[in-house]
Amino acid sequence: MTAVPDWLIPPVGGFTADDLDRLPDLPPHTELLDGSLVFMSPQKFFHSLVMYLLEQGLRSTAPEDLQVVREMTVTLGPRDRPEPDICVVQASAVSEDAEETGFQAADVLLAVEVVSPESVERDRDTKPRKYAQAGIPHFWRVEKAEGRRPVVYVFELEPATRTYVVTGIHHERLKTGVPFTIDIDLTAIDRL
Secondary structure (H helix, E strand, O other): OOOOOHHHOOOOOOOOOOHHHHOOOOOOOOEEEOOEEEOOOOOOHHHHHHHHHHHHHHHHHOOOOEEEEEOOEEEOEOOEEOOOOEEEEEHHHOOOOOOOOEEEHHHEEEEEEEOOHHHHHHHHHHHHHHHHHOOOOEEEEEEEOOOOOEEEEEEEEEOOOOEEEEEEEEOOEEEEOOOOOEEEEHHHHHHO
């Protein structure tokens, strides 16, 4: 049997958000949910295409006071530091030297998750629930439709209950006025 690295064994009470920056040799894209480390599987090509499509669409329309980032962790609380596929954050949260390893939930305007077969429960339930409880105002969940086409489910935070409500389901074109004016041709994925 192969020895388990010491850092893989959680401390009493689980890991903390700060531990992600201190643990040596963590695999790329390691997340923290409920004090437990979550390791990512290799992503499928669909996942990569959708991230590129949405990232480019958001970058082309985002106001100057916002920054589009991909695959950066967000600290939601002491035991939760997930890594959304894409985020829109306040530009003021990005330092001049760009040395951040993640962002605070208060700086995030939009979190986007592209659902993968191995992360269905996390992307449909666990993460959106935690994003809402942390006060992130907007959330998109992206699912695979026929072929390589994405379907984007758009949610907005209902502040009294700190839960998300669906405000749109987008198949061929993602057009919305919140959190800023966005118009993304989802069929463009066919040309990538």
